Amino acid sequence: MSHPCACNVVHERKRIVLTGGPGAGKTAVLELVNQFVCQHVMVLPEAASTLFRGGFPRGPSLGQRTATQRAIFHVQRELEASADAADHAAIVLCDRGTVDGSAYWPGPDTLWDQIGTPRAEELTRYDVVIHLRTPDAGAYNHQNPLRTESAAEAARIDERIAQGWSGHPKVIMIHSYADFFQKAHAALDAIYDQLPWCCRKPR
Numbered sequence: 001m002s003h004p005c006a007c008n009v010v011h012e013r014k015r016i017v018l019t020g021g022p023g024a025g026k027t028a029v030l031e032l033v034n035q036f037v038c039q040h041v042m043v044l045p046e047a048a049s050t051l052f053r054g055g056f057p058r059g060p061s062l063g064q065r066t067a068t069q070r071a072i073f074h075v076q077r078e079l080e081a082s083a084d085a086a087d088h089a090a091i092v093l094c095d096r097g098t099v100d101g102s103a104y105w106p107g108p109d110t111l112w113d114q115i116g117t118p119r120a121e122e123l124t125r126y127d128v129v130i131h132l133r134t135p136d137a138g139a140y141n142h143q144n145p146l147r148t149e150s151a152a153e154a155a156r157i158d159e160r161i162a163q164g165w166s167g168h169p170k171v172i173m174i175h176s177y178a179d180f181f182q183k184a185h186a187a188l189d190a191i192y193d194q195l196p197w198c199c200r201k202p203r
Contacts, residue, residue, distance in 0.1 A: 021158025
């Protein structure tokens, strides 16, 4: 749970994406965010996990896969719209953003063709992108029951995510370390550096 904050300033809101391929450590980092940052950071859940836990079907056919990615895109948009209506958030921290869907899109056209929104427009929705890189095969975590990708598939997805966000003016890459806590610390630093001064505490 986030901590109370002494400031009562109406902050200029930033929308930040925490992204990365499967097994990159997003869930663990977000759990740490909830422990160490103040109430002015609003963490949004991952749209895909929200859908799948709610029973949205995952099928192998092209039609099922494209339907899934369209649904994720629209749920993500509405999660962000809900956060925009909340009071006093200095940062809206998104567990993935709309652009991530392009890394999972099966073709033959593009997600942007299907949605009718250009990628460049989606990039402008986010102030900062923090990309946790997927670890190599030896450190890849298969324990998440919603994760179906092998280590090799996860690495390919991670690279497609990097390509999807290319061109954004502020992408912060967080590479993997032998000790995951070093990676988590670097990610927390990147998030903490976006906080307004009145919300920062000694770490």
